[in-house]
Structure formats: C-alpha cells, structure tokens
C-alpha cells in the first residue's frame with residue numbers, strides 16, 4: 059500500500075469510527091444539541107464583552123458627550139457587561155453538567171456493551187487476549203471516549219465559534235486592520251501542517267510503547283510469585299525500566315513538540331498585536347479609526363490566538379480518543395464463535411447422559427491436531443476415566459463436551475443430539491465440571507456455590523451433607539457466610555476443590571466431569587470424597603480425568619490416551635492384562651508409592 063492509499067484508508071476508518079461514535083451518542087442527541095445551544099450563547103456573551111468596552115470608549119468617553127449622558131451610559135454598559143459575565147458563568151456551569159452527565163451515560167452504555175460481549179466470547183478469544191489488555195479496554199479506553207464526549211467536542215465547537223465570531227466582528231469594525239493583523243495567518247497554516255505531522259508520529263509511537271509497558275506490567279504482576287521464586291526480580295526490573303524509559307522518552311518528544319508549537323503561536327499573536335498597535339495608532343491619529351476600535355482589536359486578537367493554542371490539545375485528545383475508539387469498537391464487534399445455532403434445541407428436562415464422540419478431530423490452532431479421529435461412546439450411568447501422559451488431550455476432550463471449543467471435523471453428541479444443535483446454556487447446566495483449580499469470586503461461600511442461580515440454602519446444605527463435607531463448611535470462620543475472594547479468606551487449593559465439588563453438585567447435573575478434581579485433597583478427605591462420589595455417580599454418567607491411577611480403578615471403563623489418540627480401552631484388570639501403556643503407568647506409580655511408603659516408615 060502506498061502513502062496515498064494508506065491515507066485514504068485512514069480517512070475511511072476515521073469516518074467509520076465517527077459514525078459509530080455518533081451512533082452511541084444518538085439516544086442523548088437532545089441533551090447534546092441543547093448543550094451546543096448553551097455553548098453558542100456562551101460564545102455570544104463572551105465576545106460581547108470587548109465590544110461593550112469599545113462602545114463605552116467611543117460613545118461616552120468622547121468630548122462631545124455631556125457628563126450626565128456619559129455617566130448614565132457607563133452605568134448601562136457596566137450592568138450589561140456584568141450580565142454577560144454572569145450569563146457566561148451560568149451557561150458554562152449548566153453546559154458542563156449536562157455534558158458530564160451525557161458523557162458518563164454514554165460510557166456506561168459502552169462499558170455495558172463491552173462486558174456483555176466479553177461474557178459471550180469463546181475461550182479461544184481469552185487465550186488470545188491477555189487479561190491486562192482487556193482491562194485496559196474497559197477502563198482506560200472508555201475513559202478516553204468519555205473525555206471526547208464530555209469535553210473535547212463541545213470545547214472544540216466553542217473554540218471554532220469563537221474564531222468565526224471574532225473574524226466577523228473584526229471585519230465589521232475594520233476590514234483593513236483585520237487583513238493586516240491576519241498577515242501572520244499563512245505562517246500559522248504552515249506551522250499547523252508541520253505540527254500535525256510531528257505530533258501524530260509522536261503519539262503513535264507513545265501509544266505503541268504504552269501498550270508494551272502495560273502488557274509487561276500485567277505479565278509481571280500475574281507472575282510475581284514465579285519471579286520471586288526464581289529470584290528474577292532484578293532482571294524483570296531492568297526490563298521494565300527499559301520499557302519505562304523508552305515510553306518516557308517518547309512522551310517527552312511529544313511534549314517538546316507541544317512546547318515549541320504553543321509559544322510559537324503565542325509569538326505570532328504578539329506580532330499581530332504589534333501590527334495593530336502600529337497601524338491602529340497611526341489610524342487613530344489620522345481619525346481613520348476610533349480609539350475604541352483599536353482597543354477592541356487588541357482584545358479580540360488575544361482571544362483569537364488562545365483557542366488556536368488550545369486546538370493543539372484538542373487535536374491530541376481527538377487522536378487518543380480515536381485510537382481508543384478503534385480498540386473499543388473492535389472488541390464490541392468481535393463475533394463470538396461459540397453461539398447458539400438458529401434452530402438450537404433444548405435438551406430434555408432429565409437426560410440419560412450418553413456421550414458420543416464420532417471421528418472427532420480438534421486443534422486449538424490448525425494444523426496442530428490435539429485430538430485425532432477420536433471415537434467412543436459413554437453410556438448412561440457409566441463411569442469412564444481418561445488417563446495418559448501430560449498433553450495427551452484429556453482436558454481438551456472435557457472442554458469439547460460442554461462446547462468451550464468447537465471441533466473441526468466429526469460429531470459430539472449428548473443423548474444422541476449434536477452439541478452444536480443444542481442451546482449452549484442448556485448443555486452447560488446438564489454437564490457439571492469439577493476443576494483442579496476452580497475460581498473463587500468475591501462473596502460468601504454460599505454465593506460461590508450458588509453463583510446467582512435459584513438454589514435455596516437447604517438444597518446446598520443437603521448436598522454438603524450428602525458429600526460428607528459438613529466438617530469442611532464448619533471449619534470455615536463463618537460457615538456458609540464466610541467471605542471469600544479479594545477481601546476475605548483465601549482458601550487452600552484443597553479447600554477450593556471441595557468448594558468446586560459443592561458448586562457443581564448443587565445443580566444435580568446429569569453428567570459429572572472431574573478434571574483432576576482430587577489432586578490437591580489430602581488422603582483422608584479424598585477417602586471421604588471417593589465414598590461420596592461412589593454414591594453420587596450411581597445412575598449418573600461420570601467422566602474422570604486423573605493422573606493418580608489409584609483414584610480411577612473402580613471406573614467401569616478406562617480410556618488411555620497418547621498424543622491425541624486412543625491407545626487402549628478396558629477396565630483396570632483388562633488393561634493390566636494387556637501389558638501396554640496403562641500397565642507401564644501402573645508399574646511406575648506402584649514403585650513410587652512403595653518408595654514413598656518406605657521413606658515414611660523409615661522416618662517413623
């Protein structure tokens with residue numbers, strides 16, 4: 059793409075962004091229009107002030123007017139002047155309030171839209187977008203838009219109106235003096251063109267470095283435990299300092315451009331002022347102009363160059379807001395890949411829990427196939443375990459059953475229905491998953507189990523008793539009311555898993571999946587949980603992923619995976635007889651457990 063085409067594309071993108079920004083402002087158009095009216099009245103009141111002084115000088119300070127008339131004239135002008143000052147202050151106040159309210163409302167709508175979209179996004183989207191980046195979109199980028207709606211646009215309009223108004227008044231008072239004082243304008247235009255080019259480059263570079271700095275910070279904060287464990291603090295600090303320094307330098311470059319541009323404009327303003335004093339002075343002496351006109355000219359020229367200096371800031375703010383808008387709209391418009399098919403159906407109220415994988419091929423990123431031509435059937439009420447080496451694809455199978463990801467080829471069926479034809483929410487309520495490291499939300503234990511669903515406290519208590527986990531709840535400081543999450547108690551990994559058991563089972567799912575769900579629980583509690591699981595998995599399809607083979611020996615069937623393929627299938631005894639992968643895994647774990655037992659007994 060050549061420079062011309064690039065500029066053309068940038069212009070089209072800016073126009074599209076503008077249309078989208080206007081669309082968000084549409085519900086508030088009456089308020090915005092009203093605030094523009096207030097802004098226009100404000101400009102009128104402000105521009106009237108120097109003119110009133112001109113009238114006072116020319117009409118009542120001349121020798122021809124009697125003292126009595128001058129006195130009355132001054133009082134009248136002083137009152138009108140005061141009125142314009144009060145009106146300008148009131149108009150600014152009301153316009154500010156109105157726009158602040160509108161800006162906040164628009165940003166509220168945008169944030170709501172972003173979060174709604176995020177809640178619908180597929181897992182691959184979250185794999186691609188780090189948390190730090192998403193948080194920046196919802197907070198920092200929307201704030202830049204808030205500035206645009208509540209300050210930048212109206213100020214820009216005010217400043218443009220002031221410029222137009224001043225030109226009109228100056229031309230009305232003296233065409234010649236106006237043209238003379240505007241001889242500096244061509245230099246101004248050249249400066250603005252240069253400035254625009256320099257500042258755009260500086261801003262683009264600063265933004266790029268800021269996003270690098272943000273990602274680095276987010277990564278360091280999430281990985282602080284590992285950084286400290288491996289004593290990498292010094293290296294990480296050096297890396298951060300380097301990025302910070304680059305960002306600082308880029309920011310300084312933008313500041314230098316601004317600090318040259320603003321005084322240069324001020325200088326041009328003073329040149330124009332000098333021209334007025336020189337020519338205006340001679341014209342007054344020649345009686346070609348009145349003193350009041352020259353006085354008003356000096357005022358208006360000062361007022362004229364002020365908004366010009368502010369225009370630089372506006373330009374920066376608009377640039378920042380447009381960059382933020384681009385990112386925000388990109389996110390709002392991102393299409394969720396896992397959606398309900400137009401004819402998606404509900405599963406029956408109670409399902410049998412039969413699961414079929416038919417020639418399933420799956421890759422997170424093609425062509426890295428994680429599952430290769432996988433076929434199996436899990437029948438109603440069966441307990442099936444998946445075992446295999448790390449990275450074999452066990453957790454991926456689980457992620458596919460409740461459609462966290464979609465497969466490339468083949469079919470996955472629940473009770474004979476293709477999961478792509480079933481309503482996603484319905485599917486996920488029928489399939490309960492207990493994870494190895496479940497997430498804890500800020501709130502009470504009860505809230506963390508119910509997660510906004512209509513479950514009574516009694517339902518939860520019954521499930522706790524059935525699981526034999528009453529002791530776990532009573533060991534917490536305030537039982538079900540114990541506060542967890544950011545401000546509350548932080549649970550141990552084992553306690554988090556127990557909570558995850560209650561969370562999944564409270565909904566009485568027809569299919570229960572345990573993904574390394576007992577890995578962090580002590581032997582005594584695990585015994586308890588295993589007993590409860592035996593009761594719970596009766597007549598309920600249960601799928602278990604476990605590394606510790608001792609926990610899955612009772613399974614009706616064990617599927618052994620290796621590099622995305624099924625290698626062996628059978629129950630514990632059948633697989634041992636086959637003397638294949640399962641047998642070898644069993645031997646290794648047996649040796650380890652004998653070795654551990656002898657270490658423990660020798661210590662005792």
Ligand SMILES: Nc1ncnc2c1ncn2[C@@H]1O[C@H](COP(=O)(O)OP(=O)(O)OP(=O)(O)O)[C@@H](O)[C@H]1O
Pocket residue numbers: 185422423428446447448449450451452453454455
């Ligand atoms: N979100 C993801 N994006 C890209 N690749 C992934 C993702 N999750 C897993 N993988 C890759 O898919 C392969 C299978 O991973 P999976 O988690 O299914 O294995 P696993 O058998 O459950 O392993 P483990 O026993 O360690 O949990 C691995 O190579 C892994 O790197």
